[in-house]
Amino acid sequence: MIARDPAVSLEDHFAQGKYPVLFNDDERFPEGESMEDLAARARQAIEEIVLPYVRTAAREGKKGLHVAVVSHGLCISQLVAQLLKKSADPVPKGNLYKGLNNTAWARATVDVKGATEGEPMEVADNDLPPLVVRVTDFNRHSHTDNVKRQKGLGSAAYDPNQKDIRAFFGGQTVTPTEEPYSESNAHDGVVEDAIPKARA
Known part of the structure; x- marks a missing residue:
């Protein structure tokens, strides 16, 4: 979350490539809606x-x-x-x-x-x-109480391990698989661990 500088207008924040949290109902991001x-x-x-x-x-x-x-x-x-x-x-x-x-x-x-x-x-x-x-x-x-959360969305053109979630939302009974993630999400944990942690 980017802190908003009260001395700088919202438009100037945007011009600097900064997008702070909007608190007023009439405020909007560029090309967005309030x-x-x-x-x-x-x-x-x-x-x-x-x-x-x-x-x-x-x-x-x-x-x-x-x-x-x-x-x-x-x-x-x-x-x-x-x-x-x-x-x-x-x-x-x-x-x-x-x-x-x-x-x-x-x-x-x-x-x-x-x-x-x-x-x-x-x-x-x-x-x-x-x-x-x-x-x-x-x-x-x-x-969604019994749906096992997968990290990210499947990015492969066709990922057979995504069929369970599609079937569930289509109303079918789904038997859980032993794989924790679909094939297209297998590297999520590795990518997250590789991201440097912010310093306090």
């Missing part, structure tokens, strides 16, 4: 991808519709936050929905207040009935 940009993108995704399904379900009198949105952890946190802003009922305050483990998932329910299964509602395209949004699951990662 947290505010990410929140705007998440808000757009909720408006353009999720809410049309909510409107359609309300018009058709359907409940229990499932919509899956796949993204990376920071964006998932912002998607949850933007969805909660649509709730007519009070929602928990604070940053409760940040920090997902790798491949973790979240689940939220969205109910139209007063809707009943089988009873269609009139909902205009530019309107939204009062919603009740609840986060039922966040940072669920038990599906």
